[in-house]
Amino acid sequence: MKTILNIIWLVFSGFWLFVGYAFAGVLLCITIIGIPFGIAAFRIGVFALWPFGYTAAERPGAGAPSCIGNVLWLILGGWWLALAHIVTGVLLCITIIGIPFGIANLKLIPVALTPLGREIVRTDQQFARTAW
Template identity: 65%
Template structure:
């Protein structure tokens, strides 16, 4: 079932979301000082590409640097991304077929808010 949901997700919105996160990652990596944000963007792109059957956990050993980076990310980009996922999730939940896709959008909110110090694992 998760493979079917992932394929539907990939076709309808996952590819475009992952592409957006990947472009943001490339821009962040090009600016050198924002490389940690670029790596987090690539991680979010992989999660946005194939979210079903995977979950987000705290990375052991993430410390003060991740916390400070998350605060900077939250102020400049995180809340915009989370708002986009929230609105898209609600709109997808309007239809019965879109409910699982809306739930997947809601799963992306925590990683879009605070991406540093997180790890994506198989559920």
């Protein structure tokens, strides 16, 4: 079922989200200061390309630099991205067919707000990682 949902997502919105995040990542990587933010944009783009079966988990060992970077990201553009995902997610949840896709959009909000210090893992691996 996850594969079917991912294919439908890819055709209707995942590819375009990926292209947008990849373009932003390339622009951010032009400057040396923007490289961490560009890598985060690429990470969000890959997650937006194929979201079903994956989740964002906090990376152990991410310290103060990722916290400072997340504050900058949040102020400069993260809240716009999160707002766009909220609006799109709510609009998709209006129809019965769009509910899984709306939930996938809502699942992108935490990563869009604070992408640094997170990693994308399979949903079955997330529980194995938190057990130890």
